[in-house]
Amino acid sequence: MTTARTSTARRLARPTFALLAGAGIALTPQVAQASTEPPPAASSSEGSPAAPDQAAQTAVDTAMNQRGKPYEYGAAGPDSYDCSGLTQYAWGAAGVELPHSSKQQSQTGTxxxxxxxxxxxxxxxxxxxxxxxxYVGNNQVVHAPTEGDVVKVTDIDAIGDYNSARRVG
Structure with missing residues (x-):
């Protein structure tokens, strides 16, 4: 019985496939490929407000350019980061030295x-x-979240319990 149904289904499908093929429509399955490239950096032209000065803009651009790179505890770039390693690397590109500790960074600046x-x-x-x-504007933060994740932009309220902020540079 299965053979009869299968044969009937195939017989009925053949004209459909021939019609589609004659119309130049391919019936090959497409497989989505994950990109290994991080997304392009955000800029003020993408709807984010401009940073208050060139150093802050450099830090934002540098951090955004790290999106897609893996989290690794204790890492400070350029291939992987932990959270304070990312902030240290981003502000380092702007010429500002920061400690490699979120607790110590939270006591730096204003x-x-x-x-x-x-x-x-x-x-x-x-x-x-x-x-x-x-912070990159519009309630968004670029950060290195946790083991098994990558540097990414997240809404500030989705990260966890907000504690404080500091301005450096």
Whole structure:
């Protein structure tokens, strides 16, 4: 019985395939390929506000250019990062030295109220501070989240318990 149904189905499908092939339509399955390239860097022209100065813009651009690179505890680039390694690397490109510790970074620079965040500000999460990222505008933060993840942009409210922010540079 299965053979009869299969044969009938094949007989009925043949004209359809021939018609589609005659129309130049290929019936080959397409497989999505994951890109190994990180997405292009965001810029102020993509809807994000401009950073307040060139150093902050350099830090934002540098951090954004690391998207897609893997998280690795203790790493500070250029191939992988932990959270404070990413912020250290980004601000280092702007000529500002930061410690490789989110807790120590949270005590560097000038405190900033959440309502006054500007692109380039360092943002910190949890109490005690155990995570850091670079604010890029529009309530978005570029950060290296955790083992098994990659550097990415996330809404500030989706990261975890917001703690504080600092302006460096």
């Amino acid at each position: 405190p900033v109220a959440r309502a006054d965040l500007q692109p380039g500000d360092l943002v910190f999460f949890y109490d005690p501070v155990s995570h850091a990222g670079v």
